[in-house]
Amino acid sequence: MESSTPAAPGPGPGSPPAAGRRPDSQLRELTLRGVTRDYGEHTALHPLDLTVHGGEFVALLGPSGCGKTTALNCLAGLLPLSGGEIALDGRRVDTLPPEKRGFGMVFQNYALFPHLTVRANVGFGLKMRKTGKAEIGRRVDAVLRLVRLTEQAHKHPGQLSGGQQQRVAIARAIVLEPPLVLMDEPLSNLDAALRLQMRGEIRRIHQEFGLTTVYVTHDQEEALSLADRLVVLREGRVSQIGTPADLYETPADPHVAAFMGYRNLLRLEAVTADSQGVLARGRGLELRGTPVADRVLDLREPVVVAIRPENVHLAEGGAPADLTAVAEIVEYHGRQFHVEARTDGGDRVYFKTATRVHPNDPVSLTIPADRALVFRDPQGADLSANQGAGT
Ligand SMILES: Nc1ncnc2c1ncn2[C@@H]1O[C@H](COP(=O)(O)OP(=O)(O)O)[C@@H](O)[C@H]1O
Ligand SMILES: [Mg+2]
Incomplete structure (x- = not known):
């Protein structure tokens, strides 16, 4: 990702959204305890x-495949739990069918009624609840204004763009003022530009309406820009729960680090570990870093040193370098060059610089020790497999 700090977190836990009108149905707390789901073995x-x-x-x-949709569908009641319980304000809901939970759902494929107008699609749930006509009209109008679809109210879904259809799906979910809105990759069918625009819309709607939301995505930028807190899943287990800043500054393990844009992941061996940090070595490299866990590393312990490309700098004016490499791939990104270089030992190193670098240029690089995070090596794991996009 381009910016070095995540978007400012929104309304924090428990605090009402700044501009938001909190619907009467607003919940205080949703708790999942030991929620488990098996498919056969x-x-x-x-x-x-x-x-x-x-x-x-x-x-x-x-x-993909880490269990996000499974978790969301368990919440929605579309999948029975294999274990655990879910409670809304202390009241168990995991035994209730989806319609009794009354959650708003937004799916990747919109799932609109093609034969109904936008207005009728949005009002459908209220009609099912036998809400009065005047009340339906008032609430549908208000929500259509919120998602900026007033002008399209008479159209059918087939006459709308993908982004507009997704806004209808969102309007249909929030008009019911559900205690909880669940969204499963709602933007992944949209093209890149529209995805960015809709991301802003979702954030705005959340701020204005203040509905509690659980949102599923594989896109780390999307999650960081939208969420107050993130739950990072890997192979069906929680790797870390925290605010965007928590995950960004102190990822819990190399996998979360990879997802958060720590593109340089070097497998080395701890040589010394003291109050100054860890010295790690391997394949001609010698790097100083900061251990992430409290536990003191054993000497000769295999470690992963994780560094964001923006924290690897060209050594200026003959300053001592932490490592040397040869530039291989140079991409121009406006004010910056994104460079992929290779060390003598064969390690790939990614960095960003405003200085013009050409392929085959030798480069001397420095890495501040407080920006190099040292993790115990999750032995055998493929660290390249889950790198977040767009570093
Ligand atoms: N109906 C199903 N039957 C068997 N296995 C499933 C079923 N649905 C999902 N899985 C498996 O469960 C895991 C998690 O899937 P899913 O929750 O869809 O992941 P995600 O939404 O993160 O991509 C995957 O390994 C997937 O293959
Ligand atoms: Mg999914």
Whole structure:
């Protein structure tokens, strides 16, 4: 991702959204305790513990197949749990069918009624609840204004763009003022420009309406820009729960680091570990870093040193370098060059610089020790597999 700091977090846990009108149905707390789901022999979701506070926007983030949709469908009631319980303000809901939970759902494929107008699609749920006509009209109008579809109200879904259709799906979910809105990759069918625009819309709607939301995505930028807190999943287990800043500054393990844009992941061996940090060595490299865990590393312990490309700098004016390499791929990104270089030992190193670099240029690089995070090596794991996009 381009910016070095995530978007400012929104309304924090428990605090009402700034501009938001909090619907009467707003919940105070959603709790998941040991929520588990098996498909036959395969456990898609290992015991998940999570508390979501009223008005909060929580994103479930992880690569495809990590169990995001399974978790969301368990919440929605579309999948029975294999274990654990779910409670809304202390009242168990995991035994209730989806319609009794009354959650708003937004799916990747919109799932609109093609034969109904936008207005009728949005009003459908209220009609099912036998809400009065005048009340339906008032609430549908208000929500259509919120999602900026007033002008399109008479059209059918087939006459709308993908982004507009997704806004109808969002309007249909929020018009019911549900205690909880669940969204499963709602933007992944849209093209890149529209995805960015809709991301802003979702954030705005959340701020104005203040509905508690659980949002599923595999896109780390999307999750960071939208969510108050993120739950990073990997192979059905929670890797870390935290605010965007928590995950960004102190990822819990190399996998979360990879997802958060720590593109340089060097497998080395700890040589010394003291109050100055860790010295790690391997394949001609010698780097100083900061251990992430409290536990003191054993000497000769295999470690992964994780560094963001923006924290690798060209050594200026003959300053001593932490490593030397040869530039291989140079991409121009406006004010910056994104460079992929290779060390003598064969390690790939990614960095960003405003200085013009050409392929085959030798480069001397420095890495501040406080920006090099040292993790115990999750032995055998493929660290390249879950790198977030767009570093
Ligand atoms: N109906 C199903 N039957 C068997 N396995 C499933 C089923 N649905 C999902 N899985 C498996 O469960 C895991 C998690 O899937 P899913 O929750 O859809 O992941 P995600 O939404 O993160 O991509 C995957 O390994 C997937 O293959
Ligand atoms: Mg999914």
